[in-house]
Amino acid sequence: MDGRAFYHDGMRGWQDRFDGRRLADRLDQVTKHAAFTDDDRALIAGAPFFFIASAHDGYVDCSIKAGDPGFVRIIEPNVIEYPEYDGNSQYRTLGNIARSPAVGLLFMKFDGKSYKLRVNGRATIHDDVETLKAHHGAKLVVRIVCEMYPNCPRYAPNLVDGTPSLYPPRPGAPSPAPEWKSMEIVADVLPAGDPHRPV
Numbered sequence: 001m002d003g004r005a006f007y008h009d010g011m012r013g014w015q016d017r018f019d020g021r022r023l024a025d026r027l028d029q030v031t032k033h034a035a036f037t038d039d040d041r042a043l044i045a046g047a048p049f050f051f052i053a054s055a056h057d058g059y060v061d062c063s064i065k066a067g068d069p070g071f072v073r074i075i076e077p078n079v080i081e082y083p084e085y086d087g088n089s090q091y092r093t094l095g096n097i098a099r100s101p102a103v104g105l106l107f108m109k110f111d112g113k114s115y116k117l118r119v120n121g122r123a124t125i126h127d128d129v130e131t132l133k134a135h136h137g138a139k140l141v142v143r144i145v146c147e148m149y150p151n152c153p154r155y156a157p158n159l160v161d162g163t164p165s166l167y168p169p170r171p172g173a174p175s176p177a178p179e180w181k182s183m184e185i186v187a188d189v190l191p192a193g194d195p196h197r198p199v
Contacts, residue, residue: 018191020191022189023190030185032148036074036148039115040148043107044107047069048068050082050106051063051105052064053104054103054123065084071083075143079146080143080144081131084141084142085137085139086137101122102121103122105118105119106151107119108153110157112157115152115153116150116153116156117149118150119144119147122144123142125140125142125143127140131143154178177195
């Protein structure tokens with residue numbers, strides 16, 4: 001997105017410790033994308049909320065942004081915007097963006113099957129009349145130039161029917177393999193010792 005490497009030395013250290021570098025590189029190649037896919041668009045269009053992380057001077061803040069489905073809009077192949085509504089007057093996310101535009105977003109459904117979408121981006125704040133008019137009730141609008149990649153939802157519980165995920169390790173029962181580990185594009189680069197790695 002801005003020429004920066006997708007993985008830094010801290011990430012690489014853990015990848016190497018657990019033999020995950022090959023898989024991490026493959027996921028970078030096949031899942032990271034700079035334009036929203038149809039699945040991404042459907043998830044965002046139907047989202048009644050998302051989580052956003054922002055930071056400044058080493059202090060990280062995470063917040064939930066919510067509204068009626070459709071409150072987040074895709075306005076270009078890799079650009080979204082969302083309204084900032086009336087709140088508690090702390091302006092933590094907006095204040096961080098004003099100092100440092102780097103943000104991380106997470107879109108997900110807690111239905112036990114839908115993938116999660118991670119979005120990394122550079123945010124700007126807008127208060128021009130035309131942009132505000134496009135978002136009823138907005139005090140300000142945040143626009144984000146994005147790169148995105150899916151994230152496996154296997155450990156998330158199903159909050160629709162109240163069932164836990166099948167995948168967390170539990171005493172006395174092996175965890176089932178997530179479907180993605182059997183996909184041809186990653187099966188050959190699973191870490192050594194992964195019980196789901198083909199022999």
